[in-house]
Amino acid sequence: MSIADYIQNPTIRHDWTMAEVQALFNLPFNDLMFYAQSVHRQFFNPNEVQTSTLLSIKTGACPEDCAYCPQSGHYNTGLSKEQLMALEEVLSNAQKAKDTGATRFCMGAAWRSPRGKDFPVVLEMIKGVKALGLETCVTLGMLNDEQAQQLKAAGLDYYNHNLDTSQEYYEKIITTRTYQDRMETLESVRGAGINVCSGGIIGMGEQANDRYGLLMELANMPEHPQSVPINMLVAVAGTPLENVEKLDEIDFVRMIATARIMMPKSYVRLSAGRENMSDETQALCFMAGANSIFYGEKLLTTANPDENHDRILLSRLGIQPEQAASSAPSHATDSASGSAPVSDSFNGVKFTNAAAS
Numbered sequence: 191m192s193i194a195d196y197i198q199n200p201t202i203r204h205d206w207t208m209a210e211v212q213a214l215f216n217l218p219f220n221d222l223m224f225y226a227q228s229v230h231r232q233f234f235n236p237n238e239v240q241t242s243t244l245l246s247i248k249t250g251a252c253p254e255d256c257a258y259c260p261q262s263g264h265y266n267t268g269l270s271k272e273q274l275m276a277l278e279e280v281l282s283n284a285q286k287a288k289d290t291g292a293t294r295f296c297m298g299a300a301w302r303s304p305r306g307k308d309f310p311v312v313l314e315m316i317k318g319v320k321a322l323g324l325e326t327c328v329t330l331g332m333l334n335d336e337q338a339q340q341l342k343a344a345g346l347d348y349y350n351h352n353l354d355t356s357q358e359y360y361e362k363i364i365t366t367r368t369y370q371d372r373m374e375t376l377e378s379v380r381g382a383g384i385n386v387c388s389g390g391i392i393g394m395g396e397q398a399n400d401r402y403g404l405l406m407e408l409a410n411m412p413e414h415p416q417s418v419p420i421n422m423l424v425a426v427a428g429t430p431l432e433n434v435e436k437l438d439e440i441d442f443v444r445m446i447a448t449a450r451i452m453m454p455k456s457y458v459r460l461s462a463g464r465e466n467m468s469d470e471t472q473a474l475c476f477m478a479g480a481n482s483i484f485y486g487e488k489l490l491t492t493a494n495p496d497e498n499h500d501r502i503l504l505s506r507l508g509i510q511p512e513q514a515a516s517s518a519p520s521h522a523t524d525s526a527s528g529s530a531p532v533s534d535s536f537n538g539v540k541f542t543n544a545a546a547s
């Protein structure tokens with residue numbers, strides 16, 4: 191199958207090869223953008239974004255050593271540590287998020303895994319946020335099957351657990367838990383019937399192959415994650431990555447576009463790093479198929495564009511916040527045909543039976 195054939199009728203695939211991902215990622219930019227936008231329009235309204243708000247419910251002193259993270263207890267980033275937030279405070283933040291238009295409320299705790307005495311409180315938070323009419327999402331670290339079932343029973347809609355990077359580069363970023371640990375947590379989440387939110391970070395000094403590898407791992411899971419956050423590293427002073435070379439923003443847009451093509455029904459979230467992006471780069475990301483953003487001043491502990499700036503940007507682009515997000519993506523009515531005059535080149539790589547590079 192050629193790229194043009196796939197674009198006309200995108201199917202959910204779980205057998206992507208490195209050669210295919212590499213060829214897609216490196217298409218001429220205009221062709222890549224056209225293909226991504228064509229796929230996007232077949233499954234989503236291109237002028238809507240889903241909006242979530244993220245709250246840190248337990249901050250800092252995390253025992254993990256994720257090299258990008260200011261919350262890791264292994265690094266001195268000057269972050270003030272906070273205990274688990276009180277239920278009432280969480281619910282008041284959730285109500286405020288709802289009032290400002292968010293449809294999903296995400297709660298993040300800097301834990302290796304949920305702790306005994308705190309876990310029941312988190313379950314109450316999920317129930318309370320759900321009762322406000324918001325979708326719920328949490329990120330609490332590693333889970334076992336039983337914890338995942340309890341979260342589901344409390345009404346959890348999404349669990350965030352990122353792969354971060356490729357299997358090969360992973361050990362340069364985290365040593366305190368393995369890639370396999372992450373895969374097992376995601377298996378528990380899927381097994382409990384909770385939607386998976388999983389993506390990664392680029393700009394951590396990884397090679398191009400690591401970006402292709404991350405996309406391949408995500409798309410080749412037994413189900414595509416329903417939500418795929420693509421983060422641009424926010425280099426925080428005091429972390430091992432504070433002086434890493436700045437990412438080429440065109441590569442970031444390519445990452446979004448390639449994710450959109452490979453996981454056509456997933457929400458692709460433009461996530462951390464937006465604060466450092468120009469409005470024009472963000473506009474390219476939306477054109478490449480990003481259709482979800484975090485809304486609010488903070489992303490756990492790093493800055494996010496302020497709500498007013500986001501409102502103005504979305505208005506300049508004619509993009510509306512999605513009113514009620516659903517786990518089943520809405521279908522756009524104006525699906526693009528594949529007959530536009532762009533090249534069908536795919537560097538000789540077919541979508542099936544492609545040789546690994």
Ligand code: SF4
Binds near residue numbers: 252254259263
């Ligand atoms: S990314 Fe999460 S698990 Fe890793 S150090 Fe930060 S809070 Fe802990």
